[in-house]
Amino acid sequence: MRTNKNLKRTIAPDPVYNNRLIAKLINRSMLDGRKTVASTQVYKALEIVQSKTKKDALETFRNALENIKPQLEVRTRRIGGAAYQVPTPVKGDRKETLAIRWLVNAARQRSNSTYHTYADKLAAEILDALNNEGSAIKKKLDTHKMAEANKAFAHFRW
Template sequence: YGAFDIMKGKTGEDPLKVFKTAIENAKPLIEVKPRRVGGATYQVPVEIRPQRRLALAFRWIRNYARNRNEKTMILRLAGELLDAFNNVGSSIKKKEDIHKMADANKAFAHYRW
């Protein structure tokens, strides 16, 4: 709740709306999974089911908030959520990296089963 108070003070918007938008922005749509085919391991892009998307977004925001330099966890979490709300920050970079990796390996998408 302390993080919500900080977010309201910094954005002037409803903190629940900011939180939901931050989670939506951090959700990945696609990831790569290793598939072994004939002695070679390919990184095959697969779509992520909605429950896992939400879990990954929560996990990334929590983990990257822990690694921030602010003094208290409330400030760290508020900072990471605001970064995700503004489409910047570590959790958004992680999502973009996952999407880039999936895009780079889309030639192996036919190995999906």
């Protein structure tokens, strides 16, 4: 058994929405330690989402994130010299972390032709996720498909 349990860091909620999820999104969006730039872009994206949906931006973001969260994932497990992809359910905090990671990566990879700023791209990706489409949702579905395909190895779960 491992000696030390790694401690959970508590993230302070962001100042505008007083929400931990938004703070996580800002931290994940940050490049080169430029937090003010990241927070400005995230807040702009949330304003765009609010203007387009005519609903509360925070609630819309939560719903979009809920659509992105995966239920199953595959984990590699070595048994008798062979590596198996074993489907396992995703635990609470990891669901959130994966969803935010996929959302940010999908927003970054959007083409520059239609959307110019990161705020535009992030807003578009949030709106797509709300409607169960877009790259982040595709990533979730791919993860679920892989887990489904490897269902035969589920008995190796630990």
